[in-house]
Amino acid sequence: MALTTSQFVREFEDNALALFADELDQLSPQQQYQALAVTVKRYYAKQWADTKDRYDRTQEKQVYYFSIEFLPGRLLASNLLNLGIKDTVEKGLRKLGLDPAVIYAQEADPGLGNGGLGRLAAAFMDSMASVGMAGNGNGIRYQYGLFQQRFVDGYQVELPDDWLRDPDMWETRKENRAVIVKYGGQVALRPRQNGSLQAIYHDTDDVLAVPYDTPMVGYQTGVVNTMRLWSAETVPGRVHDLAEKARINAITQILYPDDSDSAGRELRLRQEYFFVSAGIQSIVTHFKRFHRDLSVLPHFVAIHINDTHPAMAVLELMRILLDEEEMSWEQAWQVTVATMSYTNHTLMAEALESWPQAMFASLLPRLFQIAQEIDRRFRLTYVRRYGELIVNQAAPLADGQLRMAFLAVIGSHAVNGVAKLHSELLKQSVLKALYQIFPERFTNETNGITQRRWVQIADPALATLIDTKIGPGWRRNPLALTRLREFEDDEQFLTDLIAAKQQNKLKLADLIQRQLGLTVAPASLFDVQIKRLHAYKRQLLHVFGILEAYLALKNGEDRPPRVHVFGAKAAPSYRYAKAVIKLINAVADLVNHDPAVNTKLKVAFLPNYGVSLGEQIIPAADISEQISLAGTEASGTSNMKLMATGAITLATLDGANIEIRDAAGKDSMAVFGLTAAQVEAAQRDHTYSARALYDQDPLIHRIVDMLTDGTIPGVATEGREIQDELLEYNDNYFVLADFRSYLAASRRLDQLSQTPLAWARLALANIAASGQFAADFTVARYGREIWQVLPSQPADE
Numbered sequence: 182m183a184l185t186t187s188q189f190v191r192e193f194e195d196n197a198l199a200l201f202a203d204e205l206d207q208l209s210p211q212q213q214y215q216a217l218a219v220t221v222k223r224y225y226a227k228q229w230a231d232t233k234d235r236y237d238r239t240q241e242k243q244v245y246y247f248s249i250e251f252l253p254g255r256l257l258a259s260n261l262l263n264l265g266i267k268d269t270v271e272k273g274l275r276k277l278g279l280d281p282a283v284i285y286a287q288e289a290d291p292g293l294g295n296g297g298l299g300r301l302a303a304a305f306m307d308s309m310a311s312v313g314m315a316g317n318g319n320g321i322r323y324q325y326g327l328f329q330q331r332f333v334d335g336y337q338v339e340l341p342d343d344w345l346r347d348p349d350m351w352e353t354r355k356e357n358r359a360v361i362v363k364y365g366g367q368v369a370l371r372p373r374q375n376g377s378l379q380a381i382y383h384d385t386d387d388v389l390a391v392p393y394d395t396p397m398v399g400y401q402t403g404v405v406n407t408m409r410l411w412s413a414e415t416v417p418g419r420v421h422d423l424a425e426k427a428r429i430n431a432i433t434q435i436l437y438p439d440d441s442d443s444a445g446r447e448l449r450l451r452q453e454y455f456f457v458s459a460g461i462q463s464i465v466t467h468f469k470r471f472h473r474d475l476s477v478l479p480h481f482v483a484i485h486i487n488d489t490h491p492a493m494a495v496l497e498l499m500r501i502l503l504d505e506e507e508m509s510w511e512q513a514w515q516v517t518v519a520t521m522s523y524t525n526h527t528l529m530a531e532a533l534e535s536w537p538q539a540m541f542a543s544l545l546p547r548l549f550q551i552a553q554e555i556d557r558r559f560r561l562t563y564v565r566r567y568g569e570l571i572v573n574q575a576a577p578l579a580d581g582q583l584r585m586a587f588l589a590v591i592g593s594h595a596v597n598g599v600a601k602l603h604s605e606l607l608k609q610s611v612l613k614a615l616y617q618i619f620p621e622r623f624t625n626e627t628n629g630i631t632q633r634r635w636v637q638i639a640d641p642a643l644a645t646l647i648d649t650k651i652g653p654g655w656r657r658n659p660l661a662l663t664r665l666r667e668f669e670d671d672e673q674f675l676t677d678l679i680a681a682k683q684q685n686k687l688k689l690a691d692l693i694q695r696q697l698g699l700t701v702a703p704a705s706l707f708d709v710q711i712k713r714l715h716a717y718k719r720q721l722l723h724v725f726g727i728l729e730a731y732l733a734l735k736n737g738e739d740r741p742p743r744v745h746v747f748g749a750k751a752a753p754s755y756r757y758a759k760a761v762i763k764l765i766n767a768v769a770d771l772v773n774h775d776p777a778v779n780t781k782l783k784v785a786f787l788p789n790y791g792v793s794l795g796e797q798i799i800p801a802a803d804i805s806e807q808i809s810l811a812g813t814e815a816s817g818t819s820n821m822k823l824m825a826t827g828a829i830t831l832a833t834l835d836g837a838n839i840e841i842r843d844a845a846g847k848d849s850m851a852v853f854g855l856t857a858a859q860v861e862a863a864q865r866d867h868t869y870s871a872r873a874l875y876d877q878d879p880l881i882h883r884i885v886d887m888l889t890d891g892t893i894p895g896v897a898t899e900g901r902e903i904q905d906e907l908l909e910y911n912d913n914y915f916v917l918a919d920f921r922s923y924l925a926a927s928r929r930l931d932q933l934s935q936t937p938l939a940w941a942r943l944a945l946a947n948i949a950a951s952g953q954f955a956a957d958f959t960v961a962r963y964g965r966e967i968w969q970v971l972p973s974q975p976a977d978e
């Protein structure tokens with residue numbers, strides 16, 4: 182949009198005055214932020230209204246992305262960038278004596294997700310608007326986001342994330358679009374004249390679902406889509422006692438701080454039904470404003486089930502079509518399957534949700550009846566062709582459980598994993614039986630990231646440098662980054678790349694100093710691992726690498742200086758993960774305070790990792806640790822963000838690491854470790870013995886002993902627990918098995934760092950190859966292959 186600095190300054194001042202009846206310089210930074218957000222809101226409000234109006238007029242097909250998590254990050258800078266007014270506004274702010282960075286930092290970072298899954302959902306929102314697809318988000322407006330993490334004595338402490346204490350400036354409460362969600366009660370079925378059954382509900386607990394809409398501003402497209410998050414309230418005019426009110430409020434009060442577990446709790450089930458039912462009701466209501474016949478729904482609407490949490494969308498749409506629209510079962514089923522699609526995000530058995538049938542039936546009686554009928558018909562249809570065994574393995578109801586992943590596959594026309602390897606493994610393991618029955622439904626859609634946030638906003642030094650070589654075209658079409666390959670022998674450019682990275686490292690060093698009181702040398706290699714704390718992600722392997730370096734340095738060996746940067750939250754109930762957090766902090770204490778090593782080795786564990794902290798860490802990384810046991814990390818996305826800002830990946834052949842290596846070239850990554858097939862074979866044949874490695878390898882022996890021999894002060898209990906996991910439980914994630922090969926790969930990077938230009942050349946190969954991992958392309962592929970919704974502004978893939 183066209184905006185001059187002076188016009189902006191005038192409007193900003195006017196808004197500040199209208200909001201706070203004071204001049205700008207009298208306001209707190211938070212108030213200044215609010216006034217700025219209101220100003221920006223005015224810039225996109227019309228586009229937002231127009232976009233909605235256009236969708237209504239053209240009736241183009243819309244995607245509804247149902248996700249229990251969304252991690253959008255702060256939106257001010259992103260909205261400015263996407264509106265094309267970031268430079269103008271920043272210039273105006275400086276003219277007024279204000280520091281844009283200070284104002285940006287006032288915005289709360291909505292932590293409405295745990296990790297990659299939630300961040301991916303938010304990236305898809307941004308991308309759909311940016312390629313001009315009609316994409317809507319549907320989720321929960323949690324009053325408290327993922328806990329704020331502090332360390333006390335090296336232990337994780339969780340504080341509530343009261344992100345709505347200052348008002349969220351982007352959301353709009355749409356009271357006029359509220360719907361009622363019903364729980365519990367009884368259902369009576371009465372035959373209708375047309376032969377279908379009428380469901381009559383008695384004694385339900387009713388909750389009002391109020392939508393809050395947040396604009397998803399497209400990158401210079403004029404498209405502004407909507408992310409709709411639902412909040413639970415009491416139904417006006419009804420009398421509720423206090424306990425009831427508390428139960429209703431609880432539905433949208435907190436985000437489950439756990440992404441690895443079905444958290445088999447009734448509240449979680451309530452949450453899931455809440456946003457699913459509200460979302461589907463509002464889709465159907467909106468649809469009926471324009472169409473009489475619901476059988477054409479799949480021509481106009483695609484509903485995406487992001488992981489199993491919203492899988493009951495299949496049941497809820499069936500319920501509405503059967504009970505409210507009086508469709509026959511066959512027709513309702515055909516419409517449902519054609520409308521739904523499902524993404525699986527993990528192979529971890531414990532994360533595949535299943536609900537005790539009794540719990541599900543008592544909370545959602547009508548949905549349970551529908552699930553039973555789906556199960557009955559499924560068995561009836563396929564048992565003759567595939568036999569009891571396979572059908573039992575694939576049916577939604579079994580062993581007293583309702584298996585949501587299976588329900589999602591049966592009720593969708595398309596199912597995908599999130600990286601090539603993951604999509605293959607799905608077919609061979611957790612969804613094997615369903616793959617045999619519905620092979621045509623299975624596809625792969627490798628994850629993506631938004632370079633707008635991670636490069637353009639978070640790494641302006643790199644972004645401007647790229648412009649000087651290939652112009653700004655990559656900002657719209659990230660594939661243009663491949664043209665950077667032409668400069669791999671341009672020494673000046675490589676030197677400039679190093680300087681840009683150095684600038685970012687200085688900033689991170691400053692942050693580490695402020696947050697941890699720790700001085701780190703920006704000339705060191707910054708070795709970064711940022712992700713949830715999970716045994717399978719193997720932060721422990723990274724710690725063992727640090728301990729090896731510690732021993733070597735103590736022994737008088739020389740090593741290039743390294744700073745190990747961690748960011749990781751552990752689920753509050755995940756004991757082992759918390760033990761590893763304590764261990765990392767204890768090792769940090771040990772090495773950071775030992776003058777014999779601390780000029781060469783530092784450990785900085787920054788608390789409260791999230792999108793905003795990621796924006797500060799990622800551009801400063803030299804090494805990206807992607808070291809999950811092969812076959813366990815579905816895709817990973819920090820691997821893509823880190824490559825895009827020129828880190829070199831130290832990785833197992835897992836998840837999207839494989840595709841990153843294929844894209845950037847074999848030598849652009851330091852690969853180590855067992856392959857997924859080798860791990861699978863070792864598990865199947867029971868050939869792995871962690872104890873044997875411990876007995877045979879003196880270095881492994883020494884390091885494992887350090888956990889309990891007092892070398893690392895303060896970890897008596899945690900060290901023992903971790904050691905037991907390795908030696909007594911045979912090291913479920915093959916840390917010791919991969920240790921030697923991890924070290925070798927890490928030492929190769931030490932070597933490479935001795936030749937800065939050679940390092941920079943590989944960094945450049947990574948940056949140049951990162952464009953294909955743009956979420957813009959990912960959503961375009963989903964659009965083509967799954968949703969049948971095409972971008973209106975394709976960036977040529």
Ligand code: GL2
Pocket residue numbers: 295296297298299301440441526527532599628814815816817818836
């Ligand atoms: C995850 C996977 O673990 C991760 O590998 C993947 O990149 C993301 C997005 O597809 O999904 N699954 C999951 O439950 N979380 C993830 O990050 N939290």
